[in-house]
Amino acid sequence: MKSIYILLTKSDTYVSKAIKFVTKDTYTHASISFEKNLQPLYSFSRKYVNLPLPAGLRIEPLTAGFYKKYKEIPCALYELKVEENVYQNAKEEVETMMKTSNTYHFNLLGLFLCKLNIPFHREKCYFCSEFVSEILSRNKALLLPKEPSCMRPNDYTKFSELSCQFEGRLQFLIQKIQSSLYIKESL
Template sequence: MKSIYILLTKSNTYVSKTIQLATADKYTHISISFHESLQPMYSFARKYIHLPLPAGLRVEPLSQGYFKENDFIPCALYKLDVEDEVYEKAQLMVLQMMDHADIYKFNVIGLLLCKLNIPLKRQHHYFCSEFVSEVLIQSEAISLTKDPSLIRPSDYLNFQELNYIYSGEIRDLVETVKLNYVNV
């Protein structure tokens, strides 16, 4: 068995605040990692710290960039235990996408339609939870009846397959991960 890590966050950006206002969701962003150190972490996110667009497939380091500058934001970390072959399939899918990261774009239209419960699949376009859900569904890590384009980050709070690890602020998570990783 191996573990896939899911990090939920709610930032203070205008996009996050707008999503939270429209949905009342506790968390508005999701990232995926294949290592307990949470490095690297992948998601569909902004390219530049202070600009919402352009956005696309990104590596999101916890101790650099946006998360370092905004280490006070709330987060929740979960772990999904899967068979080795499922883990490898999910990781390979993400790594292959990263090899061609420049062709992947942020699915702004899909994000808007998600709130209206209208599914939209656009080739090479994802928003954060659509991306994570697609990876987990395609790798058979989880089975969902809902279309990936309709899944929001806070939906993951209700996925029984996930094991809760931590909730608090990013800065404390970074310290916890560092301590745990150093002590392994």
């Protein structure tokens, strides 16, 4: 068995506050990683720390850029155990998408329709939780209760197949990851 990791966050940006106000959800952003240290961490997110748009397919470093500025935000890290072939297929799909990341765009209309539970997907356009959901669904890693374009980050807190590995402030998750890697390396 291999592990796929889903990181849920809620930042203090205006966009995140607006999403939280409308949805009442605890978490407003979702990312996916295939490594225990969450690097690389993939999502559809802002390209510039201080601007919500433009946004697209990105690697989100935990110790630089957006997460460096917002390191005190609440987060939850979930682990999904999958078969080796499911893991490899999902990882390869994301890596292939990254090779042409400039051709992918943010699904702003889909983000609005998601709250209304109206499925809406455009080719090569995603919002964060739609992207994570599409990868997991297409590769049969997780059976979703609704269309990927209707999945919200908070929906991942309700899956029995996912185990919560951490819940708290991002800075403490980063410390936990760094200390566990250090302990492994020094053994």
